[in-house]
Amino acid sequence: MATHKILLLPGDGIGPEVAAEAKKVLKLFEEAGYGSFETETDLVGGAAIDAHGKPVTDAAVALAKDADAVLFGAVGGPKWDKVAYEIRPEAGLLRLRKDLGLFANLRPAICYGALAEASSLKRDLVEDLDILIVRELTGGVYFGEPKEIVTLESGEKRAVDTQIYTTGEIDRIARVAFDLARTRRNKVSSAEKRNVMKSGVLWNQVVTAIHAKDYADVELEHVLADNCAMQLVRKPKQYDVIVCDNLFGDILSDVAAMLTGSLGMLPSASLGAPDAAGRRASLYEPVHGSAPDIAGQGLANPLAMIGSVAMALRYSLGLGEAADKLEAAIGSVLASGARTRDIAPAGANAIGTGEMGDAVVAAL
Amino acid sequence: MATHKILLLPGDGIGPEVAAEAKKVLKLFEEAGYGSFETETDLVGGAAIDAHGKPVTDAAVALAKDADAVLFGAVGGPKWDKVAYEIRPEAGLLRLRKDLGLFANLRPAICYGALAEASSLKRDLVEDLDILIVRELTGGVYFGEPKEIVTLESGEKRAVDTQIYTTGEIDRIARVAFDLARTRRNKVSSAEKRNVMKSGVLWNQVVTAIHAKDYADVELEHVLADNCAMQLVRKPKQYDVIVCDNLFGDILSDVAAMLTGSLGMLPSASLGAPDAAGRRASLYEPVHGSAPDIAGQGLANPLAMIGSVAMALRYSLGLGEAADKLEAAIGSVLASGARTRDIAPAGANAIGTGEMGDAVVAAL
Numbered sequence: 001m002a003t004h005k006i007l008l009l010p011g012d013g014i015g016p017e018v019a020a021e022a023k024k025v026l027k028l029f030e031e032a033g034y035g036s037f038e039t040e041t042d043l044v045g046g047a048a049i050d051a052h053g054k055p056v057t058d059a060a061v062a063l064a065k066d067a068d069a070v071l072f073g074a075v076g077g078p079k080w081d082k083v084a085y086e087i088r089p090e091a092g093l094l095r096l097r098k099d100l101g102l103f104a105n106l107r108p109a110i111c112y113g114a115l116a117e118a119s120s121l122k123r124d125l126v127e128d129l130d131i132l133i134v135r136e137l138t139g140g141v142y143f144g145e146p147k148e149i150v151t152l153e154s155g156e157k158r159a160v161d162t163q164i165y166t167t168g169e170i171d172r173i174a175r176v177a178f179d180l181a182r183t184r185r186n187k188v189s190s191a192e193k194r195n196v197m198k199s200g201v202l203w204n205q206v207v208t209a210i211h212a213k214d215y216a217d218v219e220l221e222h223v224l225a226d227n228c229a230m231q232l233v234r235k236p237k238q239y240d241v242i243v244c245d246n247l248f249g250d251i252l253s254d255v256a257a258m259l260t261g262s263l264g265m266l267p268s269a270s271l272g273a274p275d276a277a278g279r280r281a282s283l284y285e286p287v288h289g290s291a292p293d294i295a296g297q298g299l300a301n302p303l304a305m306i307g308s309v310a311m312a313l314r315y316s317l318g319l320g321e322a323a324d325k326l327e328a329a330i331g332s333v334l335a336s337g338a339r340t341r342d343i344a345p346a347g348a349n350a351i352g353t354g355e356m357g358d359a360v361v362a363a364l
Numbered sequence: 365m366a367t368h369k370i371l372l373l374p375g376d377g378i379g380p381e382v383a384a385e386a387k388k389v390l391k392l393f394e395e396a397g398y399g400s401f402e403t404e405t406d407l408v409g410g411a412a413i414d415a416h417g418k419p420v421t422d423a424a425v426a427l428a429k430d431a432d433a434v435l436f437g438a439v440g441g442p443k444w445d446k447v448a449y450e451i452r453p454e455a456g457l458l459r460l461r462k463d464l465g466l467f468a469n470l471r472p473a474i475c476y477g478a479l480a481e482a483s484s485l486k487r488d489l490v491e492d493l494d495i496l497i498v499r500e501l502t503g504g505v506y507f508g509e510p511k512e513i514v515t516l517e518s519g520e521k522r523a524v525d526t527q528i529y530t531t532g533e534i535d536r537i538a539r540v541a542f543d544l545a546r547t548r549r550n551k552v553s554s555a556e557k558r559n560v561m562k563s564g565v566l567w568n569q570v571v572t573a574i575h576a577k578d579y580a581d582v583e584l585e586h587v588l589a590d591n592c593a594m595q596l597v598r599k600p601k602q603y604d605v606i607v608c609d610n611l612f613g614d615i616l617s618d619v620a621a622m623l624t625g626s627l628g629m630l631p632s633a634s635l636g637a638p639d640a641a642g643r644r645a646s647l648y649e650p651v652h653g654s655a656p657d658i659a660g661q662g663l664a665n666p667l668a669m670i671g672s673v674a675m676a677l678r679y680s681l682g683l684g685e686a687a688d689k690l691e692a693a694i695g696s697v698l699a700s701g702a703r704t705r706d707i708a709p710a711g712a713n714a715i716g717t718g719e720m721g722d723a724v725v726a727a728l
């Protein structure tokens with residue numbers, strides 16, 4: 001029986017609550033004979049700042065590198081709003097992404113039919129929506145140098161951030177997008193601002209070139225990032241896979257997620273390049289944040305975290321069948337009418353975080 | 365009778381068609397005794413590339429500087445997709461913004477009740493929506509240097525764009541936002557990515573400081589740009605004035621515009637700093653693009669361009685009363701049921717560009 005090493009980094013706010021439900025699910029799969037899940041837990045974000053004065057320790061990063069998959073909750077909250085930039089909670093997540101080489105961030109935006117009413121968009125525009133945003137995650141303005149604030153002789157300050165992309169960085173993320181499109185509706189929309197940014201010009205060139213060379217069977221369209229944001233609101237179903245840089249991906253994936261009305265439902269995967277043995281670093285996290293306003297009250301929706309477990313089973317642990325079962329269980333729990341507060345219609349009864357986790361376990 | 369110098373830069377695609385309707389309106393105000401409107405017309409964008417090999421000539425820039433207001437149509441189209449980056453159609457617009465010092469871009473996102481059905485959002489979320497995006501327009505990643513693509517020794521290419529903001533640049537755009545908020549619902553939401561970008565950190569600090577010093581009576585909230593994009597989709601009416609940098613403003617204003625369902629209706633103003641005599645450079649343009657697919661067919665909606673004339677009357681020509689009348693005329697034309705194709709319900713009759721312009725003139 002295979003042993004799977006899982007590192008849990010619950011983080012802050014509702015992170016620990018939803019991570020606890022992920023553990024229930026892993027335990028069940030272990031009992032069902034899908035392997036032995038060795039879970040370790042460590043701190044990240046504000047919790048790590050409080051304990052260690054930094055948002056992730058070298059030891060936690062080492063554990064993450066050594067794990068078959070990292071399950072990450074959420075970081076941040078008002079308590080840490082005033083900590084220095086270098087050790088802010090988000091820096092823990094950014095360091096994990098960079099040190100583990102997690103360049104490919106997959107963010108599905110799926111609208112569950114049963115939840116279409118929760119969307120702010122009209123039902124027919126979003127019902128059964130299924131978009132995949134493929135976001136570059138270790139480059140661009142997130143990590144480029146110089147990144148600094150300097151004081152000028154005049155006393156004024158000047159802040160600089162640097163957006164950098166190389167051919168190789170664009171090439172590898174575009175391949176991920178094209179490969180995934182082939183397993184879906186075979187269309188890739190590449191979003192950039194080539195009319196303003198040189199990185200957009202290079203992005204456009206590289207995507208066009210590898211499309212012609214290796215992926216001519218996949219439909220490719222280029223769209224300006226601002227127009228893409230608009231089109232997502234206007235007619236989201238025109239998209240299948242959207243590939244874009246780190247910053248545009250941050251915004252476009254949030255817009256896409258919000259369209260679905262199912263923010264509390266959406267998982268994400270961040271993947272590194274496979275090594276010689278085919279093993280790759282990976283981190284799975286819900287798209288929602290730490291929601292400090294409802295933390296500790298058992299109100300959070302654990303389905304995004306549980307969906308992240310499904311992605312981990314599929315992409316990192318070679319347990320595609322278990323992933324299918326878990327996703328089917330989520331679907332049947334929703335079909336049965338179970339709703340946490342965030343997805344319950346106004347006035348309807350809502351269940352808590354633990355009950356929702358139990359319902360998924362029961363459905364399995 | 366005052367003389368008002370207006371430079372018309374119709375540009376490409378539907379630009380000339382909608383600009384022609386703007387001229388009709390100016391002519392009427394002249395006849396009604398609001399002053400003498402001396403209009404000149406010049407080329408910009410693809411039209412200027414075809415004629416002069418560059419997207420705007422020095423002579424046109426000089427005319428723009430000399431004008432009391434520039435009325436700009438739209439630029440770009442597939443015909444010029446392959447021209448060199450330095451002379452692409454958009455470069456004409458960017459040069460005008462920079463050379464005229466148009467640092468403050470005001471983009472109202474208004475949902476006309478009569479058109480709320482055209483929004484992809486549910487009616488109650490957008491009906492009577494009235495947001496103003498104040499976008500910094502002459503700084504940030506649009507103009508920062510280095511901005512280049514270099515070929516590395518390995519043969520790989522590397523593209524670099526640079527986001528730069530100084531205290532002074534942030535200060536002056538924030539003041540525009542606070543001043544405008546005071547004439548509206550007295551709330552400013554400042555959007556940045558301080559959790560990832562140093563320019564976001566400085567932005568946040570400067571906005572916070574001048575708020576405390578000079579605008580404590582205005583409600584201020586800070587919101588991460590990705591969350592702002594989400595919240596615009598989720599619950600747009602929570603916003604009054606949103607202030608942000610050039611790139612975030614590009615995307616957020618497009619999302620806000622699309623929410624209204626009235627893209628063909630939305631004007632914008634780009635303003636410079638007042639000189640000693642209180643005069644400031646200004647350019648007015650519809651938010652929509654050049655729409656090459658419908659160009660030359662008389663189908664375009666001229667109301668965004670006509671609304672831009674209203675903003676010019678108000679902000680540059682000291683004719684606030686005329687502006688009010690023009691906006692009222694637009695409202696009454698809509699109330700009478702006149703619709704161009706973009707805002708007509710499916711199956712309903714639509715009128716053309718010229719007829720819509722005539723209807724506004726008649727209502728005046």
Ligand SMILES: CC(C)[C@H](C(=O)O)[C@@H](O)C(=O)O
Binds near residue numbers: 094250559560590
């Ligand atoms: C927490 C923050 C640094 C992060 C990002 O900007 O990438 C988040 O918004 C996300 O999208 O994962």
Ligand SMILES: CC(C)[C@H](C(=O)O)[C@@H](O)C(=O)O
Binds near residue numbers: 454614
């Ligand atoms: C045409 C383009 C350069 C421009 C921009 O990116 O600013 C446009 O999208 C806008 O928003 O005015």
